[in-house]
Amino acid sequence: MSKTDSLFGKLAPQPLADLLRPKTLEEIIGQGHLLNPDKPFRTMLERGETQSLIFWGPPGCGKTTLAQVIANYINMHFECVPATLGGVADLRVVFDNAKKRRSMGQGTLLFVDEIHRFNRAQQDVLLPHIEDGTIILVGATTENPSFELNAALLSRMQVLTLERLSLDDLKKLLKRAESLLGKTLPLDDEGRTVICHMADGDGRYLLNMAEILFNARSHTPLTYGEISEYLQKRTPIYDKRQDAHYNLISALHKSLRGSDVNAALYWLARMLAAGEEPLYILRRLVRFASEDIGLADPQALVQTIAAKDAYEFLGSPEGELAIVQAVVYLATSPKSNAAYIAQNKSLKVAKEAGSLMPPKHILNAPTKLMKDQGYGKNYLYDHNEAEGFSGQNYFPEKLPRIEFYQPIEIGFEREIKKRLDYWQKLREKKSI
Structure with a gap:
């Protein structure tokens, strides 16, 4: 490096997040579940055991920093390749240099940021160099590795x-x-809490906001309104096409199933605030009404369909209240998956039993030939029978009677169970 480069390097501003980047494991804030002295990963590092890793976590949690610190800790050369810039040709240069270092006794830790953006060819080219020890690979991703990386x-x-x-x-x-800058942020305790909440768990974003506030040159704590003028609120982390999308809808579904109305409202609010498509949420609510409530409360499906209609009529934001109403109704409804279980059982039997004919007595006989074949013979018209119930068999003759639907003693299904038990007694009585 020339003297000129060195001079201008010193004059160039350095972001606060970079100035504060930890150099040792002890300096890292957070990730105690990995780095505390009694944790297996920390023990592995202390023993000098190394293996290739994937760091999966949200933005600003310290993935890049941890990779750099690990490289220093195990005395390896740190090489960084952003997945958005590194092609196969770039990787081959990295591997060649790593082999030269290895021949001189130094290993290479290759850090690939956003590794989920590597295509299959780029991922495959890494394999032999991981296996022969040319590199220790550390990849960072905000996406679920199970979906984004090849097996x-x-x-x-x-x-x-x-x-x-x-x-x-x-x-x-x-x-x-x-402490590093030797000056105090123009914030009281409440202001500190405010900007920490605004950061939404992202340390880098927090330091970027702090840098702005350090430059505010205010001698008194900033009010909430003044903080808002300096800073923009962080949009919640949420990609409608990726993992967070499925995590939050799963959280909503399970909160509803668990009858926790307040948790359900929280997850609904998280999705709406992040820009989720309300009709997607409504489709899931309609499904929930049948899958997890069913006939325990027949109005659940009516409520969700009404919410869908109301939203389509009003649009956002007015129509979102109808979604809230549906969520409250579903969360506080009695729950039953009896209809869902019945669907799965009956579908399984239908596939296994094959194309069995219905019993002839319940078939229509519009022609003489069909009558001669016994179609409709001995059919009992239920309305003409005592109690309005004939008790005839409607299953195929070669298939025994199966109780697919078994209502539970909750909500309206309690009444349905009484009816089924009553008809079963009549069926048994008539079979004697």
Whole structure:
């Protein structure tokens, strides 16, 4: 590097997040489930055991930093290749250099940021160099590795889940920034909490906001309104096409099933605030009404269809209240999956039994030939029978009677069970 480059390098501004980047494991804030002294991963590092890793976690939780610290800790050369820029040709240069270092006794830790963006060819080219020890690969991703990485690569790596930084972690990060710069943020305790919540677990985003506030040059704590003027609120992390999309709809579905109306409202609000398509949510609610409530409350399906109609009529934001109403109704309804179980059981038997004919006595006989074949013979018209119930067999003659639908003693299904038990007694009585 020339003297000129060095001079301008010193003059160039360095982001606060980069100035504060930890150099040792002890300096890393958060990720105690991996880095505390008694944790297996920390023990593995202390023993000098190395293997290729996937860091899976949200933005700003320290994936890149942890990879750099690990490289220093195990005395390996750190090589970084962003997946958005590194092609196969670039990787081959990295491998050639890594082989030269290896011949001189130094290993290479290759860090691939956003590794989920590598295509199959790029992922495949990594395999032999992981296997022969040319590199230790550490990949970082915000997406579920099970969906984004091919099985061959994933089988050669250990997946470690990194967590978003907690409120306490973020507050520690602010104190560290103040200590480094030798000055105090123009914030009181409430203001610190506000910007930590705005960061939504992202340490890098928090430090970017802190850098703006350090430059505000205010001698008194900023009010909430002043903070809002300086900073823009972070949009919740949510990609409608990726993992967070499915995680949140799953959280809503299970909260409804667990009859936790408040948790259900929270997950609904999270999705709506992040821009989820309301009609997608409504489709899931309609499904839920049949799958998890069914005839325990027949009005559940009516309510969800009405909410769908109301939303289509009103649009956002007015129509979103109808979705809220449906969520409250579903969460507080009695639950039964008896209809769902009946569907699965009957479908299984129908596939296994094959094309069995209905019993002839319940078939219509519009022609003389069909009558001669016994179609409709001895059919009992239920309305003409005592109690309005004939008790005849409607299953195929070669298939025994199966109780697919078994209502539970909850909600309206309690009444349905009484009816079924009553008809079963009549059926048994008539068979004597």
